[in-house]
Amino acid sequence: MIFDRVWLDAHLCTMVSREGDPLGVIEDGAIAAKDGRIAWVGPRADLPGGAEITTRCDGAWILPGLIDCHTHLIFAGDRAREFEMRLEGASYEAIAKAGGGILSTVRATRDATEDALVQAALPRLDQLLAEGVTTIEVKSGYGLDLPTEARMLRAARRLPGLRQLSLQTSLLAAHATPPEFAGRTAEFARHVAEDILPAIAAEGLADAVDAFTDSAIGFTAEQTAWVFDAAQRAGLPVKLHADQLRDDGGCALAAGYGALSADHIEYASPDGIAAMAQAGTVGVLLPGAFYFIRETHFPDIATMRAAGLRIALATDLNPGSCPAPSLLLMLNMGCTLFRLTVAEALAGVTRNAAAALGLADRGTLTPGLRCDLALYGISRPAELCYWIGRNPCLGRVVGGA
Incomplete structure (x- = not known):
């Protein structure tokens, strides 16, 4: 076979775990692509055939393209003044009365044109892509x-x-x-389920449906179920903002619907974690939000490990609780704050992040999968989790290009 392109003189972090090597490292390896997919992976000395284009990587490390599986990339305005007010001692109520909080972003976003939303998002997106991100989820x-x-x-x-x-x-x-449904949360949840979701599905604008379950400031489990039932009728998979600020049984709810993922999950109970693991629901940790809102209740990583729960990491990039367009920073935070291992963190932005989006065609360096690659000038994969504020990405390959 003549490959479209071959990358040589590289070290590979395939993310295909094997005994004693959870990263699936291949020293002095090569990757070959054909028709946008990985056609061959292995030691350079075993590379068969030739290639139309050969790229020498000068000892760089190649990983699967990074996947940011939870972002709120599209929005207008910012909440910097609200941040400033909090530092000056203002309460949540005072900030809300001054026009802050999520509804300030809602007002700005409602006022923005589609073109304005695109232009505002591009600089944030460019920062993520520059770090090696090749797939992103946007809510x-x-x-x-x-x-x-x-x-x-x-x-x-x-x-x-x-x-x-x-x-x-x-x-x-x-x-x-x-605001137009103030005091009528249940009525709004019905409106989402019966009006907004079917219209969005009919236009084919969404790949999944998400919700925020929280008994104090979000939607109850019953209200969330109305939305999820509507998603099932529309043939769309579901995801859930779950158990971020308290244990509301969100993880168990997500598992019951076979959700792709439950995200945040700082307060997830052992029963909720077990239900997710059994259902195949991925647990997405968002350490940037944990840091920014100064949360003190840590996710139960030990129970997640014992249950065999797949763990992903994402930025949660948003204007209110995590204005951080850096997935590499989340790798460091995941390891430093939550004590994830390097292997767990890197799996969290590759194969497990792919699973959190229901994408079986990426996340590892495996023949047959999409040829999405990220190249780094590092001495070992742990550097991606070690550095704070350093971006060693040398380039990306998306779909073989």
Whole structure:
């Protein structure tokens, strides 16, 4: 076989675990691509055939392209003034009365055109891509009405036409209660399930449906179930913001619906964790949000490990609780704050992140999968988790290109 392209003189971190080597390292390896997919992986000395294009990597490390499986990339405005007010001692209520909180982002996003949303997102997206991200998930959730939710998702769907990446979208209309439904959260949840979600599904704008389950500031388990039932009728998989601030049984709810993932999960109970593991639901940790809101209740990593739960890491990039467009920073935070191992953290932004999006065609360096690669000028993979604020990415390959 003549390959389209071969990468030589590289060390490979395949993320295909084997006994004694959870990273699946191949020293002095090679990767060959054909028709946008990985055609061959192994030691350079065993490489068969030739290639139309050969790239020498000068000893760089190659990993599967990184996957950011939880972002709120599309929004207008920022919440820097709110951040400043919190540091000056203002309460949540005072900030809300001054026009802050999530509804300030909702107002700004509702006022923004689709073009404006795209242009605002590109600098944030570029920072993620520069670190080696090749696949990203983008949620709506700052419209809380049909026109703006649709506009956010359309803006997100335009990004692959402007940058080289693969993108998934999630409808998060059940993110908060909008001002026009103040005091009527249950009625808004019905509106999402019966009106917004079917319209978005009919237009084909969402790859999944998300919701925020929280008994104090989000939606109850019953209200979330209305939304998830509507998602099932529309043939869309579900994800859930679950058990971030308290144990509301969100993880068990997500597992019961066979959710792709339950995200945040700082307060997940052992029973909820076990249910997720049994259902195949991925647990997505968001250490940037944990850090930014100064949370003190750590996720139960030991129980997650014992249950065999697949753990992913993501940025949660958003204007309110995690204004951090850096997946490499999340690797460090995942290891430093949550005590993940290097292997766990790297799996969290590759193969487990792919599973959190329901994408079986990426996440490891395996023949037959998409040829999505990230190249780094490092001495060993642990450097990606070790450095704070350093970006050693040398380049990306998306779909073989």
